[in-house]
Amino acid sequence: MDSGKLVTILKALADPTRLNIVALLNTRSCCVCELVPIFGISQPAISKHLSRLKQANLVSETRKGMWVIYSLNREPLEYVRAVLGELPDMTEDFKRLEAEGLLVSCDD
């Protein structure tokens, strides 16, 4: 399990404002100036949220004249769904831990 990539995406999603941005962008792409009045927080705050989403590859931007249009990338969402739907089998890790003496037995 690529814990790092997954954590980046999960952290990006784990905020109500960003989650709602994702939902809005799922319906249609928006520019920054549209999102500002919707959420009632400052424009820099929205920009930072979008930057966080972009860093997780959850959104893409295209400049259109004065505006920057953000749109949703669904692949990271599908990645999360895939990993959570089929968590890795850690049996081998348990065996390795046992071999390393890291696995305490507690009679369960």
Next chain:
Amino acid sequence: MDSGKLVTILKALADPTRLNIVALLNTRSCCVCELVPIFGISQPAISKHLSRLKQANLVSETRKGMWVIYSLNREPLEYVRAVLGELPDMTEDFKRLEAEGLLVSCDD
């Protein structure tokens, strides 16, 4: 979209240690004392992580003598997968926002 419930689960998952605990518990249930040496952090740190997971209903505990055995609840994972797989249609919200004059048009 119940943003609050989803955010609680996502925040609980958005940490490498907790994500790995979830993966381990997916393979088999563990007591706290097994997890401590695996992650190389203090017992209270593990307890706090488990408490965070429990608060999101991602794990259940049963006491077994001196030990507390933690096991994975898969329902919250399925909930996340379901929501991310079918994000709500926000078309009505866009209409409402437009009616409230909150939707700036930027010619896209």
Next chain:
DNA sequence: TTCTAATATAACCATATAGTTATATCAATA
């Protein structure tokens, strides 16, 4: 009952996060 082992909670600390205001950047237009 006393002692020991497993777990949870409290108090604390350093860093991350989400917001703010001020300012810089950049594209369109006068």
Next chain:
DNA sequence: TATTGATATAACTATATGGTTATATTAGAA
């Protein structure tokens, strides 16, 4: 070129987070 409007970045602040050590709780064993 100068100005304006949209967005990004910088600097800052308050709170949340993830770790620590110390201590309380709880169950079993002596």
